Amino acid sequence: METKSIMIVGVGGQGSLLASRILGNVLLSQGFDVKVSEVHGMSQRGGSVVTYVKYGDKVYSPVVEKGEADIIISFEQLEAARYVQYLKKGGHIVTSTQQIDPMPVINGTAVYPDDIIGKLKKQGISVIDVDALTLAEQAGTSKASNVVLMGVVSMKMDFSEDVWQAALENCVPAKFLELNKKAFALGRAAV
Numbered sequence: 001m002e003t004k005s006i007m008i009v010g011v012g013g014q015g016s017l018l019a020s021r022i023l024g025n026v027l028l029s030q031g032f033d034v035k036v037s038e039v040h041g042m043s044q045r046g047g048s049v050v051t052y053v054k055y056g057d058k059v060y061s062p063v064v065e066k067g068e069a070d071i072i073i074s075f076e077q078l079e080a081a082r083y084v085q086y087l088k089k090g091g092h093i094v095t096s097t098q099q100i101d102p103m104p105v106i107n108g109t110a111v112y113p114d115d116i117i118g119k120l121k122k123q124g125i126s127v128i129d130v131d132a133l134t135l136a137e138q139a140g141t142s143k144a145s146n147v148v149l150m151g152v153v154s155m156k157m158d159f160s161e162d163v164w165q166a167a168l169e170n171c172v173p174a175k176f177l178e179l180n181k182k183a184f185a186l187g188r189a190a191v
């Protein structure tokens with residue numbers, strides 16, 4: 001199989017590490033060669049965090065180049081737009097509708113762009129947008145929006161739900177498993 005590339009983009013503190021672990025666990029369980037690498041890490045400071053997940057029969061490079069991503073999973077609208085040039089023609093964006101002001105907006109040197117998702121869709125890009133934060137809060141904590149998004153992604157990839165449930169059990173601490181399963185289910189139901 002040809003190597004596939006997924007990018008997970010978001011802001012520090014949004015839980016991209018758990019998302020990449022769940023996805024990596026699913027892919028490894030299906031027998032793929034998998035390479036996961038976090039390329040930007042400003043995780044303590046609210047900065048942009050980017051994780052590459054590549055999988056296939058044999059993955060030679062961990063890097064995702066511009067125009068190469070089959071799927072971009074984004075935890076925040078502006079981050080989806082920031083990395084859209086990495087998306088392959090015909091690729092898909094799955095994004096939370098959450099908005100977090102980056103530093104230039106906080107300090108007044110820029111304004112948060114209007115209707116980012118509408119503009120991406122107008123370019124002909126396949127975008128699935130979900131209010132992951134509200135669904136996560138419904139599951140019991142705003143912190144679970146990462147797992148809500150994985151629920152959305154799970155509806156679009158060719159693996160059975162059982163495989164995803166097993167990955168949740170492998171990756172989420174027992175104490176938080178029930179909550180995260182609820183978040184995952186709300187993500188699946190949102191598609």
Ligand SMILES: O=C(O)C(=O)Cc1c[nH]c2ccccc12
Nearest residue numbers: 004070071092094128156157158
């Ligand atoms: O498994 C893949 O590589 C896909 O791109 C699957 C897919 C088809 N439609 C989608 C919409 C959003 C995310 C992934 C997909």
